Amino acid sequence: MSRDFKISRRGFMGGTAGATLIALHPFSARAAGAQAHLRIMETTDLHVHVYPYDYYSDKPIDTVGLSRTASIIEEIRAEATNSMLVDNGDFLQGNPMGDYMAYERGMKEGDMHPVITAMNTVGFDASTLGNHEFNYGLDFLMKSLAGAEFPVVCANVVSEMGGSPRDDKTLLKPYVILDREVTDGNGETHVVKVGLIGFVPPQIMTWDRRHLEGNVEARDIVTTAEAWVPQMREEGADLIIALSHSGIGSAQREDGMENASVPLAEVDGIDALMTGHSHLVFPSPTYADFVGLDAEAGTIHGKPAVMGGFWGSHLGVIDLLLEKDGNEWRVLSAETEARPISKRNEDRSVTALVEDVPAVLASVEAEHQATLEYVRRAVGETAAPLHSYFALVADDPSVQIVSNAQLWYIEQMMQGTEYEGLPIISAAAPFKAGGRGGPEYYTDVPVGPVAIKNVADLYLYPNTVRAVKVTGAEVKGWLERSAGMFNQITPGEPDQVLLNPDFPSYNFDVIDGVTYKIDLSKPSMFDSDGAEVSEGGRIVDLMFEGAPVTDDMEFIVATNNYRAGGGGSFPGANPENIIFEGPDTNRDVIVRYIVDKGTIDPKADANWTFASMEGTTVLFDTGPAATAYADAVEGVTIEPAGDGPDGFARFRITL
Known part of the structure; x- marks a missing residue:
């Protein structure tokens, strides 16, 4: 079947075309000259949930699915003068479609994994790895990533360990710096260099020992960040976003932390954090009593951060108002939120807040049907x-x-x-x-x-x-x-x-x-x-x-x-x-x-x-x-x- 499905293309998209009924965010509407609104959107912990379908109960549901989240992405892109979309890991494993691909169909050189196909269709700018990416082995992982039309980065998984992180040979690129054009409040365009660096819990070496031992090693998240972030600045990154597939946990730094996002936020040079792994939502009252956080404003140690639920349940959004000071850009103001795709009513029923994007469903329809046959x-x-x-x-x-x-x-x-x-x-x-x-x-x-x-x-x-x-x-x-x-x-x-x-x-x-x-x-x-x-x-x-x-x-x-x-x-x-x-x-x-x-x-x-x-x-x-x-x-x-x-x-x- 044809794979030529594309929704709004990735990158920094203009916010008015085709969206005349959608109001611009105040950062876009009120930006002055030499000021630009950049909206960064996050999915996390998709776990192969492209369709709004529960394969275990064999019925459609309204609480999951990238096909649903994609409609929010289109809307949210239209609210901002400049936007980009990232994924925060755990996309390859987690439902029967993932198992069908790993155990029934398999991945040969040149094959497309359906979740990668769907992500290409939506138009991601970048992704990092989650711990579950390693569940099916390194060969399956690398063949799956080969089809991605976006860079996938991970700084702390190392195929050859050096004396320090900057001497390592990493399994994937540790980071990427993307040149993007942004439009300021006067309608003038500028190039902003956005650095994206990824991290995964080092516990992968325990959880997937059978696949990883003797093949890769994992470094501490914060130690790795302290090494690579200065190099990203040296290479000209104006803005650095951490793709932290690591939960929001203790503020007390310890070596090898699984949920290291709070001490990670203290690393000098990181401007914002996309988090995940915990299958929770931030900002939210869940984190009201955590040290170092403002659970209402959505900041960790004063830096904007977000966690977009799981299985496509939410889209994490960080809005940054950037200001150019000489040749440098700085974050003048920020807002964060996590937008849901459904809500639960008082009578326990669920109401869908969005509809599917047909192009996303169509892009993996064959694999969806094959998965249904597999599980039945x-x-x-x-x-x-x-x-x-x-x-x-x-x-x-x-x-x-x-x-x-x-x-x-x-x-x-x-x-x-x-x-x-x-x-x-x-x-x-x-x-x-x-x-x-x-x-x-x-x-x-x-x-x-x-x-x-x-x-x-x-x-x-x-x-x-x-x-x-x-x-x-x-x-x-x-x-x-x-x-x-x-x-x-x-x-x-x-x-x-x-x-x-x-x-x-x-x-x-x-x-x-x-x-x-x-x-x-x-x-x-x-x-x-x-x-x-x-x-x-x-x-x-x-x-x-x-x-x-x-x-x-x-x-x-x-x-x-x-x-x-x-x-x-x-x-x-x-x-x-x-x-x-x-x-x-x-x-x-x-x-x-x-x-x-x-x-x-x-x-x-x-x-x-x-x-x-x-x-x-x-x-x-x-x-x-x-x-x-x-x-x-x-x-x-x-x-x-x-x-x-x-x-x-x-x-x-x-x-």
């Missing part, structure tokens, strides 16, 4: 519903099937090895459990056929299977780390909030093969970063085959490469303890397991529960569709408790 293939049957509505508060069928499949696989892999005969247990966490994904962000597979789309729904990420050898003490520590999911509860008081909103569901590992209880009256042993902050712990009655687990016992834990490589900072889960690295993804193992069994019946076995507390109730929020399953949850007493915020439903547990 049946691989077996389930005799029990697979849902994750209660995965954070009770043993759960959607986690059970993952654990069962991992256990089945690792038991085979250990046969004939020195580890044969050691007890094997399995750790798995719920990935789709509401939270930032919203009240529809849950797994829900009814009784009947199980298709590939259902397996992708059960296991979102293209992780590969690992096994680690741990002690009984480390098993307990592993579970203590997971128990950080819960707030400390006061015995005898009603309706306390159960879940810690800052604890990600993918770090709530349930370990099958042992039984245990969680005593919520005790504080968490670990803080959000995995540092031990209290003694004693919450895990009680930890048993294996009916006998207490002792500290010196040995176990094999079936898990994934992210966890085994140290992701989440779990006791015992580290590269030194890895005894098996599987070539197969966890998803593929689940598919094989279902095919092998024909019909699965992964009913939760309630191997973990909360310790009882007389006279105590707790509240938690989940998807409204959970009501249909509440009576069947094993190990806890659950009842409806009204409406929660933002479209969620509230439930009560009696401890």
